[in-house]
Amino acid sequence: MRAGRMTPGQQRGLDDGWPRFGLELETGPVDPASLFGRVAPLTFEIGFGMGQSLLEMAGAAPDQDFIGVEVHRPGVGALLNGLLKQELDNVRVYSCDALDVLRQCIADSSLDRVLLYFPDPWHKSRHHKRRIVNENFAALVRQKLKPGGILHMATDWEPYAEHMLEVMQQAPGYTNLSASDSWVERPSERPVTKFERRGERLGHGVWDLKFARRD
Template identity: 80%
Template sequence: MTDEIQQVPRTAGDAPRLRTIKSFVMRAGRMTEGQQRGLEQGWPRFGLELEDGPRDFDRVFGRSAPRTFEIGFGMGHSTLEMAAAAPEQDFIGVEVHKPGVGALLAGALARNLTNLRVYSCDALDVLRQCVADASLERVLLFFPDPWHKSRHHKRRIVQPAFAELVRQKLGVGGVLHMATDWRPYAEHMLEVMNAAPGYRNLSADGGYVPRPEERPVTKFERRGERLGHGVWDLKFQRVD
């Protein structure tokens, strides 16, 4: 989901065609009955469409409240915990993989949440096309694909263009919160964000922050801790 573009070969007389390098791949996944039921029953209540364009989220949620935008919520466990723990806040989650969307919707129905909405598409497209500037209090990016191989680093979502897009959508004082369990990617995130204009690193020493209490610990993270893996959290605040 980076903003880097490549020119696609063309035939004589055609205009150049550009394609965006995606930070994710579409994986085929089997839907469980519960996930399918979550999609069928939950989408009409919680689902939002990219094609509808700019949204008045005060109208969508029926109120004006602090708003969190989560990029790539996976199976939705953390999103559900955060939304349930903070009913005074509104959450917009975006995920491309349907089993995860179905799982989140099933959970939202089971908990009878009213402060959650979902997109199932490229999160950067949602930010560009649907979210007003300076309208978000937080943007969350937890455990994105680190694209370990050097030739794939261009696919990492955290790039200068990403930092600028998120800055535009955050209100002044709003925070971009990222977490990764891959040290080289954490170092890449830190390098990109420390160089990004309009941000302040909320770490006292200019590095990483302790795990914030508001970020739920996932089963994946607990397994990593048992295996001795680290997790690095970064928080950057928009200052102008």
């Protein structure tokens, strides 16, 4: 976990919530039916930040299950604290590299959705190689999605949106769900974050991309 200043609520979330909701990479493959005690649609969110969106989605969809991954310690604590306060039991959490979790812990063809909201765009050209969205990422996600499962990405950085679109248009085995073969309208199931509202006030755009795995 990355270091960071912790509020009392975030620390309480880690102390009390991790034993209940936390998952360890070293444990290996997970069985969602055993993990949640039922068979339900499963969403995997990469980099949930401070957890507000994941908390809202889980609260609005009690009939669905969610696995979230985040390396930022205060964000993990904030989400766990929220789960305890709202008495939600349809979320499990990793705090490590999300790609390692996908490779080592998630069965092939087991996910209904993969979410990647506002990843670091690595603005400078010399840092573009650090961007998570590339051909290897697209192939790994497709491997883990069920046929018809959806990869939903969102960014407020237009050059990165264009990069995502270019990568996904070239990735085999996907169908763009945009009627214009570009972006989709902001889906109602994606919560609007404080960060996004601030961006809208400043005139920043947000680009949503949805791609479905073909059989």
